[in-house]
Amino acid sequence: MPPSVLMVAEKPSIALSIARFLSSGRMSSRRSYLEVHEFDGRFRGLDVRYKITSVIGHVLSIDFPPKYQNWDTTDPFELFGALTIKSEANPKAHVCKHLQQEARGCDYLVLWLDCDREGENICFEVMESAVPVMRKGSGQQVFRAKFSAISEKDILTAMNSLGEPNKNEALAVDARQEIDLKVGVAFTRFQTRYFQGKYGNLDSSVISYGPCQTPTLGFCVERHLRITTFVPEPFWIVQPHISKGGHQLLLEWERNRLFDREVALMFQKMVTDTKSVQVTDVSKKEDRKHRPSGLNTVDMLKVASSALGMGPHHAMQIAERLYIQGYISYPRTESTAYSASFDVQGALSLHRKHPIWGDYVASLMAAGPHTPKSGVDAGDHPPITPMLSATESELGGGDAWRLFEYVTRHFLGSVSPDCKYTRTKVSFAAGGEKFSVSGRAVISPGFTAVMPWLAVADESLPTFSVGETISLSEVELYQGRTTAPDYLTESELITLMEKHGIGTDASIPVHINNICERNYAQVQSGRRVVPTALGITLVRGYQTIDIDLCLPDIRRFIEQQITLIAKGQMHYTRVVQHALQEFSAKFNYFVAQIERMDALFEAQFSPLADSGKPLSKCGKCSRYMKYIAMRPSRLYCASCEEVHHLPQNGAIKLYTELTCPLDNFELVIFSLAGPDGKSYPLCPYCYNHPPFEGAEVIFGGVGSGKDGGKGTGKGSRGMPCSICPHPTCRHSMIQQGVCSCPECDGTLVLDPISAPKWRLDCNKCNCLVYLPHNAHRISVSKDHCDDCGSALLEVNFNKNATPLTGGATLHKACVLCDELLHSLVEVKHGKAFFKRSGRGRSGRGRGRGRQSRGRGRGRVDPRMSFRDF
């Protein structure tokens, strides 16, 4: 067997391009967890077998170990000194396994990750999986390819000048990750617990803090404060009117405007008294409006927001889709310059026949090639360009078409001539004051023909000659008032973020989205970002305690620090320790001074005790607790001063005054919205303090985690009755569970309030099983099926609609094994439901893994009866 070389790129599309260039298209591709392309070639004087595949961005991500995951038992300050762990960023993608599988026995590893710091960091993540399983050899086995574009020339050059991955650059990213995590999580947990424990109407699931999101909010609040503190001032302008050759002209005053009325009046009188103006100069010169440079992500997002009315998050989703479908090039790029190898002619010729801009493209090509305006080549990806021609109907109209049209017009504009026009300026004098008027005449529209919204408007002027006098028809004294600035548009916010280095092209939309989701700001009409009371109060609080916390310099500080590592000027450990020391000191000060921020909250929000409505009784003091419906919904016992968290995004009701046998708390019932939203009872106390040793481990209880500290996913934060292992309580999983879920490792539990459309709900996933609809009562019996171990159901059919022979109404049977019962049920959100031997409900091996499962996750008619399967 020839030696083998494994090559790894940052994303599948790049692996494919590189494979094509290096193999001249002669390769074979197969699909493992990710695509792998193989071909034969030469490597350092050897005949080798090449394999090229990719990861999907970062392989690993950083977090705290499980013991720090509990918000109730971890002092946020401890987080600064905590160990951190790295675990697989997206376990479902099996990237580590994929890398190990492909690297096993390979002789060489070539890293083709993006050539930026993050890419350098991913190199080491890849090495961590790959190197241990490679064949041990002598000499260098790991190589780094450095490329500045995904073009044949660049890729071949890179292949011929392989180097080594840069550990310092990778360490800089490790440092950023650790600092961001510790600072962000410590502040977030502290302020969330502090303020949510005091106020009932904050309406945010979490009061987050972050070195990017908070300065982003800071920009919006700063503008808000400028607006609210704005004091308008009156000003005056002397405006002479003249008429010539049928034109009525208003002359512009060289002093622009004055804030002193008396002085302005004096000038007006001087001008009026002269009764005429004299032409002192007529200048004519050719001017041009430059064609745009190539389109990068940030500019695309700004235009999408300001001209197309599409939010950055949405615009990125649309762009992503256009990219996947092959209509546009990679949409995440910082570059505005096309690389030297970019084929302008080829890219243009795609559009020659386009029904809308085909004629323009044809004339552009006929006129010869136009060099694009220079811009920045960040070396990551080329500017965003169309890769196919498409019409509105092909793209299904809507936002996809509008964004594609913009990308295409921008590209065409960037390789078109500049717009040329003549600018005329006529200067006048009257009463010692100077005035002017300007006109414009377009010579050739250039790129504005295809980007008409940027067109230069003709403003014709009559002909004037120097020395000419024109009588004044009127000299107006215009009075105006300065006006407050408006709220920041999304587009302006993006500009500010980019200018201050807040976020990256890919993360800017995420940060904006974040401050909206946390209810700190809202995008209002005109796509202006307006901070909410919560957002304003937070930023004013930071300003009161420590203004650094909401200024963009905080990000700059972190960037500066880690750059020292990247350049090898400072040791990783020293930098991280220094930064954390600085931030933990800030944290301590913030905690010590929190009452100053709280004073602002007090003036704006209502205390917990005044919020919400009485709902259910506390098991400790027997007094009614209040249900606070505002996000995050919770129960508050005013006499015990305790907050009990509840599951989110659903409705909470009292469960007919039933109580938990363990702690006497009244049960409540949680229901997800909609006809197919499942519901389950829960004890407010048990939900937050799982009473059974091991229960929280099995189910991922509050703040605990068994799988590397990630928790066990949404909805499994606490312990509702549907997963409670209490052996005798009538609401527990033991009593209400029927059988294993066909979709996951959960258990199907009788939905207690599903009547009259009785059904079983999975206690983990969204699988629902509808039971016979002609039953007026269904309950879970204490008996089990002899064949499969499932709990038997007692079905009480309606007298008039019973399927039982002889008009009998009572039927006790297994939902899986009883022919009749099984034929009357159907699964929703489920794709398979089959009998399983020996696995009954809880207590006896509650659904532990499925015995078989199709690999595909295609849609199956959700109404399919599981009998039909």
Next chain:
DNA sequence: GCAAGGTC
């Protein structure tokens, strides 16, 4: 329930 950064 937490950050920011990759990418799908």
